[in-house]
Amino acid sequence: MSITSVIINVTDLDRSIDFYTRFLAAEPISRDDDHAVLDLISGTLRLQRIDNPADHAWVADDLHRGFRHIGFKVDDVDRWVAPLKEAGVRFHLDPLEATGDVRIAFFYDPDGTLCEFVARDLxxxxxxxxxGVAAERALGVPDRPRLDHVALTVDDRQRTADFYHDHFGFDLIGIIDQPQDPRGFSIGYLKAGPTVLEIFTYRADKQPATPQLDAPGFVAAEIGGSSGSPAGMTELGKTGYGAVITLDADGFPITLGAER
Structure with a gap:
């Protein structure tokens, strides 16, 4: 199993297709008036247009549980950042050297979905x-951005690791400590196939997740290779293409994409 797709609500389908094809070299697979599927090597983006969108409740504060960002592996962060800067794209974090000997940058897509470029092996x-780490590194350096991970904040890393291992085959391959962070921050990496769930944990108090189906931005991560949702998960609703979305214990939305 792996993260086969990331589903995003957009308010202007043409604008979002242009953004991801121009700045992330995503390759169009299909589209109609309301949906588009874009290839990003190890997975796809599924864009779905929404009318009369609700106000977005997601905030760029990692002490909120649930979805945090989508990560794309690149060969050179600064090379891919330069066109975004020239176009006036909004940044959350300019390029910098980060713990784990990687270079990263964070920016927003046209509807406020937080995205990350990351270069080099952790x-x-x-x-x-x-x-698992060897398999991750064997993927090599992509010549265009590759869907690498989806990040989420959780209450209990071990609980999350057990859940995704037992039900979807993700394995905890490593941890990055952030001793400089007074919030007690560390990151665990759950790998399945070519993709990773990047798990943020904090000793500091956290806020509940606010998953939404009717607002612009991230909707759900699609996990391929499973025949049904684990018992006890809360149903949030359905994607624009009919797949059921359920929430894990931290309010992170996933779908198995059963009804494409």
């Missing part, structure tokens, strides 16, 4: 699964 504070 150097984990704690390596848990050497084979």
């Amino acid at each position: 150097q984990y504070s704690t390596m848990i699964d050497e084979d």
Whole structure:
């Protein structure tokens, strides 16, 4: 199993297709008046147009549980950032060297979805699964942005790791500690196939998630290869193409994409 797709609500389908094809070299697979599917090597973006969108409740504060950002692996962060800067795209974090010996930058798509470029292989504070890390590094350096991970904040990393391992085959391969962060921040990496769930944990108090189906931005991560949702998950609703969306214990929306 792996993250096969990320589903995003957009208010202007042509604008969003242009953004992801021009700045992330995404390749169009299909589209109609309300939907588009774009290839990003190890997964797809599924864009769905919404009319009369609700106000977006998501905030750029990682102490809120649930979805945080979509990460794309690149060969050179600064090379891919330059056209975004020239076009006046809004940035959350300019390029910098980050813990784990990676270079990163954060920016927003036209509807406020937070995206990350990341370059180089992570150097984990704690390596848990050497084979998993080796498989991750064997993917190599992409010649265009590759869907790499989706990040979420959780209450309990072990609970989350157990859930995604037991039901979807994700393995915890490593941890990055952030000792400089007074909030008690660390990141766990759950890998399945070519993609990763990047798990943020904090000792500091966290706010509940606010998943939405009728607002612009991130809707759900699609996990392929499973025949049904685990028992006890809360149903949020359906995607624009009819797949049921359910919430994990931290309010992170997932779908198995059963009704394309």
